[in-house]
Amino acid sequence: QVQLVESGGGLVQAGGSLRLSCVASGRPFSTRTMGWFRQALGKEREFVARIPWFGANILYADSVKGRFTISRDNAKNTLYLQMNDLKPVDTAVYYCAEGGRTASRLPREYDYWGQGTQVTVSS
Numbered sequence: 001q002v003q004l005v006e007s008g009g010g011l012v013q014a015g016g017s018l019r020l021s022c023v024a025s026g027r028p029f030s031t032r033t034m035g036w037f038r039q040a041l042g043k044e045r046e047f048v049a050r051i052p053w054f055g056a057n058i059l060y061a062d063s064v065k066g067r068f069t070i071s072r073d074n075a076k077n078t079l080y081l082q083m084n085d086l087k088p089v090d091t092a093v094y095y096c097a098e099g100g101r102t103a104s105r106l107p108r109e110y111d112y113w114g115q116g117t118q119v120t121v122s123s
Helices: none
Strands: 001-008 010-013 018-025 035-037 046-051 068-073 078-083 090-101 110-113 115-121
Touching: 001 090, 018 035, 018 090, 018 115, 035 068, 035 078, 046 068, 046 078, 078 090
Parallel strands: 010 115
Antiparallel strands: 001 018, 018 078, 035 046, 035 090, 068 078, 090 110, 090 115
């Protein structure tokens, strides 16, 4: 059984930074594409970033490009999201997700999801 557990969320002022982590267990992490999504209150879940198993060909949503950095440590089965220059519009529950090798921007391409971690950015 795959389990994904996020941490690192919290309350931060605009312009601040947070680093989210997601620890995976239950199956080999190193061969899977990992992604971050977010869902603001009353809105649909949206793509933030994804990183393939080999670490290259990383994709970002336009709204976070240049501010967020996704990375992974396969030896630790851990996915990260470094978020800098945070804005109030970044307020959402952030989810990590695990998918197959071709998983990209769509939630339906991911098989497993964490429970989410709340990020709140105050103005």
